Amino acid sequence: MKIGLKKKDWILILIILCVAGLTVLIHTYIGGSGANKVVVKVDGVIQGTYSLSEDGKIRINDGTNVLEISNGKADMIEADCPDQLCVNQRAVSRNHENIICLPNKVVVEVESSEESEYDAVTN
Numbered sequence: 001m002k003i004g005l006k007k008k009d010w011i012l013i014l015i016i017l018c019v020a021g022l023t024v025l026i027h028t029y030i031g032g033s034g035a036n037k038v039v040v041k042v043d044g045v046i047q048g049t050y051s052l053s054e055d056g057k058i059r060i061n062d063g064t065n066v067l068e069i070s071n072g073k074a075d076m077i078e079a080d081c082p083d084q085l086c087v088n089q090r091a092v093s094r095n096h097e098n099i100i101c102l103p104n105k106v107v108v109e110v111e112s113s114e115e116s117e118y119d120a121v122t123n
């Protein structure tokens with residue numbers, strides 16, 4: 001009887017571990033790629049919000065700027081501004097990273113609903 005109980009205990013522990021592991025995996029998957037999004041603003045007005053998990057090209061401000069989303073990152077690939085600083089900026093993917101095009105008043109900022117809570121605590 002004692003051995004039987006121990007086996008049951010181990011099975012229970014294994015089930016708990018599996019569930020815990022799955023929860024972490026699901027959380028990592030959703031938090032890592034699904035939750036992040038980019039907010040596109042022109043002159044302080046939100047033009048749209050796009051998920052970083054969906055690849056695509058976004059024309060901003062009637063095409064003065066073109067943002068590309070691929071592999072969970074957002075990158076400004078085209079702009080008609082004279083300085084081209086926004087195009088030269090590296091791709092953004094993490095919470096609060098942004099790409100700014102001053103001449104065209106375009107701001108692209110990464111937002112993560114999950115991480116913002118964490119930031120609120122640490123800040």
Ligand SMILES: [Zn+2]
Nearest residue numbers: 079081086101
């Ligand atoms: Zn620019």
